[in-house]
Amino acid sequence: MASLSGLLDKATRSALARKAFNFTVLAFFFGFVLIPSLWVFPHTLTRLDQMYTQVIAKPEVLSEAVTSLIRSVEIALAVVVIDVAVGVPVAWILVRRKFMGKEFLDTLLDLPVTMPTSALGFSIYLFWATPRKLSMADLLGLKTGFLSEGPLLVLALHAVFCLPYVVRSVIGMVSELDPTYEYAARTLGAPSFTTFRTVSLPSIVPGIVSGAILAFTRSVSETGATMIVAGWYETAPVYIKRMCDVNPDAASLVTISLIATSLVLVFALSALSAYWRVPIVRVLPSLERWLSTAKASAVRDFVILAFLAVVVFAPTFYIAVAPLQAPPQAQAQRPDSTEFGWDAFAETLVNSLLIASGATAVGLLLGLPLAMYISRRLSGRLKVLLDTLVNVSVIVPTSALAYSLYLFWGDAPGGLGLFEKGLALVVVVHMVLTFPYVVRPILSALEGLDPVYEEAALTLGAKPYTVFRTVVLPLIRPAILAGVVLSFTRSFSETGATVIASGAQVRTTVPVLIVGWVKQAQKLGDQVALYNASIACALLLGLSYAMLVAFRLVMGRVK
Amino acid sequence: MPRVEVIGVRKRFGDVEALRGVDLSIEDGEYVCIIGPSGCGKTTLLRIIAGLIPPDEGHVYIDGKLVNGVPPEDRGLGFAFQNIALFPHMSVLDNVAYGLRVRGKDASFSKKVAREMLRISPIEISPKALPRELSGGAAQAVAIARALATGAKLLLLDEPLGALDARVRVSMRYELRRIVKDLGLTAIHVTHNQAEAMSIADKVVVMRSGRVMQVGAPRELFWQPQNLFVAYFVGEITLLEGYIVERSEDRCLIELREGLQLVSTCPERARGDHVVAAIRPERVKLYASEVGGENVLRGKVLSARVLTGVLRYEVLLENGETLLVKEILTHAKRRVLPETSVWVQIPPQSILLFDYPSIGLMREISLE
Numbered sequence: 001m002a003s004l005s006g007l008l009d010k011a012t013r014s015a016l017a018r019k020a021f022n023f024t025v026l027a028f029f030f031g032f033v034l035i036p037s038l039w040v041f042p043h044t045l046t047r048l049d050q051m052y053t054q055v056i057a058k059p060e061v062l063s064e065a066v067t068s069l070i071r072s073v074e075i076a077l078a079v080v081v082i083d084v085a086v087g088v089p090v091a092w093i094l095v096r097r098k099f100m101g102k103e104f105l106d107t108l109l110d111l112p113v114t115m116p117t118s119a120l121g122f123s124i125y126l127f128w129a130t131p132r133k134l135s136m137a138d139l140l141g142l143k144t145g146f147l148s149e150g151p152l153l154v155l156a157l158h159a160v161f162c163l164p165y166v167v168r169s170v171i172g173m174v175s176e177l178d179p180t181y182e183y184a185a186r187t188l189g190a191p192s193f194t195t196f197r198t199v200s201l202p203s204i205v206p207g208i209v210s211g212a213i214l215a216f217t218r219s220v221s222e223t224g225a226t227m228i229v230a231g232w233y234e235t236a237p238v239y240i241k242r243m244c245d246v247n248p249d250a251a252s253l254v255t256i257s258l259i260a261t262s263l264v265l266v267f268a269l270s271a272l273s274a275y276w277r278v279p280i281v282r283v284l285p286s287l288e289r290w291l292s293t294a295k296a297s298a299v300r301d302f303v304i305l306a307f308l309a310v311v312v313f314a315p316t317f318y319i320a321v322a323p324l325q326a327p328p329q330a331q332a333q334r335p336d337s338t339e340f341g342w343d344a345f346a347e348t349l350v351n352s353l354l355i356a357s358g359a360t361a362v363g364l365l366l367g368l369p370l371a372m373y374i375s376r377r378l379s380g381r382l383k384v385l386l387d388t389l390v391n392v393s394v395i396v397p398t399s400a401l402a403y404s405l406y407l408f409w410g411d412a413p414g415g416l417g418l419f420e421k422g423l424a425l426v427v428v429v430h431m432v433l434t435f436p437y438v439v440r441p442i443l444s445a446l447e448g449l450d451p452v453y454e455e456a457a458l459t460l461g462a463k464p465y466t467v468f469r470t471v472v473l474p475l476i477r478p479a480i481l482a483g484v485v486l487s488f489t490r491s492f493s494e495t496g497a498t499v500i501a502s503g504a505q506v507r508t509t510v511p512v513l514i515v516g517w518v519k520q521a522q523k524l525g526d527q528v529a530l531y532n533a534s535i536a537c538a539l540l541l542g543l544s545y546a547m548l549v550a551f552r553l554v555m556g557r558v559k
Numbered sequence: 560m561p562r563v564e565v566i567g568v569r570k571r572f573g574d575v576e577a578l579r580g581v582d583l584s585i586e587d588g589e590y591v592c593i594i595g596p597s598g599c600g601k602t603t604l605l606r607i608i609a610g611l612i613p614p615d616e617g618h619v620y621i622d623g624k625l626v627n628g629v630p631p632e633d634r635g636l637g638f639a640f641q642n643i644a645l646f647p648h649m650s651v652l653d654n655v656a657y658g659l660r661v662r663g664k665d666a667s668f669s670k671k672v673a674r675e676m677l678r679i680s681p682i683e684i685s686p687k688a689l690p691r692e693l694s695g696g697a698a699q700a701v702a703i704a705r706a707l708a709t710g711a712k713l714l715l716l717d718e719p720l721g722a723l724d725a726r727v728r729v730s731m732r733y734e735l736r737r738i739v740k741d742l743g744l745t746a747i748h749v750t751h752n753q754a755e756a757m758s759i760a761d762k763v764v765v766m767r768s769g770r771v772m773q774v775g776a777p778r779e780l781f782w783q784p785q786n787l788f789v790a791y792f793v794g795e796i797t798l799l800e801g802y803i804v805e806r807s808e809d810r811c812l813i814e815l816r817e818g819l820q821l822v823s824t825c826p827e828r829a830r831g832d833h834v835v836a837a838i839r840p841e842r843v844k845l846y847a848s849e850v851g852g853e854n855v856l857r858g859k860v861l862s863a864r865v866l867t868g869v870l871r872y873e874v875l876l877e878n879g880e881t882l883l884v885k886e887i888l889t890h891a892k893r894r895v896l897p898e899t900s901v902w903v904q905i906p907p908q909s910i911l912l913f914d915y916p917s918i919g920l921m922r923e924i925s926l927e
Contacts, residue, residue: 178642178644180640180642180644181644181646183606183609183611183631183638183640183644184638184640184644184646184702184705185646185657185661186610186611186630186631186632187609187611187631187632187634187636187637187638187706187715188632188637188638188657188658188661188705188706188709189632189633189658189661189662189709190632190657190658190661191630191632191661192630194661198646198657198661199646202646202648203647203648277648277649282660282663282665282666283660283661283662283663284663285661285662285663286663288661
């Protein structure tokens, strides 16, 4: 180890070695992550005439594409409104209130983003949808379900898996609020509700905005689970998935529009939140005093927590209850038994875990130096630019990203032709989509770390690599771990991009297999497959929860 | 009229006992400063008076009314914070008008009052400015205008000048007192800066480890400290350990280390008492040549420093202990150089005698 450190020390002092290393890292970011993610843009530019003849000139194709796009944006906007309305009070309760089981609730909140989206989608489908075997309605002996397949069910699903993004982002802001501002407002005569509305809320707007952006891009890109619950209601990513073989130009158009919509929204929102000041609307003292009473705030907390319980947790955990019902009689005709067996489940689960670990490892290996490079070597506009580009790769909807990567690496015209749709492409997609999740927290930690410690170590005679290893690394350890957890869970739960990258294959990762099982069972009315899918999803729920608890334990120890 | 009465207040934060039974009575129109080392509980006491945190035990009365359980917004007081806490998303005028707006007053009335209130500031401040555009002094002036705009007659100040530059801090403290006296307010001002407290307070409260050590006018604390901690904490002082070896009528002879002797006035002491003699450096006279009289000791100058308005000497006595001496700095006066032999005279009536503390001198005066 000592000799390796010595070697690295020498290397970091050599300008040439450092340049070569920085070049590799930047080449990976631009050549492997960023450009392929956005490849759909140059790809389309070379095929404008086909785009015209195949899509624009065909009113029925165009209208179908536009409809899917409008649906996705509508759903995503509705999700943002619901999740901000629920997420802000939930974050406030989690930071400010003291109650039994708060830690537990805090852990549970991450479950919808940790478990594979398709497992979550299946659970929500069974909880709300039309009565069929295993469903909640069937269990209660109802003739009709609560929500039939379609937009409302899509909304019920998306609101659940996007909520944690808003909550986490707002929690970050709320826990860093300086209580003095609230004290000032209180001593000036503002009751607690007025204080929240006029002083605290304006300060947490940036957190709400970044949470809303994440929720929007996640909703707009989800494919797999949406396929389970959507029925006739085809959203943009589902449309891309269906069209990428049938009419690739239509898929490209929708992909481009998805990315553009997200980018425009993000920059508009960030600009708005920087310049917009929340106005003090006229205060209604008696009403606001009443709203500030302990009773009113208890009622509010109760309503919010009840909403969480009924709309988020009950549908998420329903899958643990569903398989407890009596298994159905085995059916004779099974289409392709190898894809429906438990060995396929085991294989894809191993794939999922391996891909998540591998993608995270690569992300860490190259993301850490990239973050160091951006934070410590760059300054001024170049730094802002690279920082923005890292954010862009978070914002690109993952299903659009997967399609872009397919165009770049795959056998589409103008592509490199290296990978077919399938496991290899899935691995590439996961490496790309998890990368910014590793870089982002590390970069923030480095920006928050005073360089004075590094300067102190340098003046004490440590060489650059030793400074990094002995000073920087220990100080940013929590951020590294946060990046690893985010990247791993993101990869493990990702369904949308994987479904698109898998093509017709089902035995890639476990979320894709679940989609395959459920879709097949829905089509054929195969009760056994449905029952097996519910067992598989229940197992994934348990596994995700165990992972969350383990991550929390490790994080707690590191902090 | 705001009188503030605090009776038997206790507060714990986890394992830390922040306040261990505080009684305090503040009269209408008084400017009271609370001083004490960090962690002595002074800010906690202020926050309990404001209602920002509830006491575990004890009662707080404002204007003779028990306010336990009354939320801060209903106590009718103004509060100024060390970090100033002007709302960053509002202009100066909106900040000052805030208290009226949240009471439901309409915007134009609130802004009119706010404009009036801004006149108390000694510095001209643009009402449209944002807090981040203000200097520290101006920002605190706005914060105080904001705290008073609702007509509060009780002003609580938590290290209000702590974040300001040294020069501004000094001029602002006199401005603070002027505002409080002009408007007929009662003020409770927490600070760790004793010079600040001594120069503007009518009454100073010295706290330590959650207890009140002494309450009194600044000169009382300085010349008649009731305990060793206050003697040591307020101003500078020399503490010399000794035993009373002889006693007659109202005088006694104290033997210090190495047999050095001092005569002191000493009521209520007996022969054999173990004592600490506390000597204010302002009372000691320094001579370049030998003089006659009581308590003249030989010594050698260790250091001679010119401070603002004062010459400060450390004099090594023959028993190896160090005595502080302060002389008024005048134009004609020459500094006595270090290493010079000198004679010091300590007037017997200026020596303050305290029982030698059972926990040891260092622990008794420790700031922890």
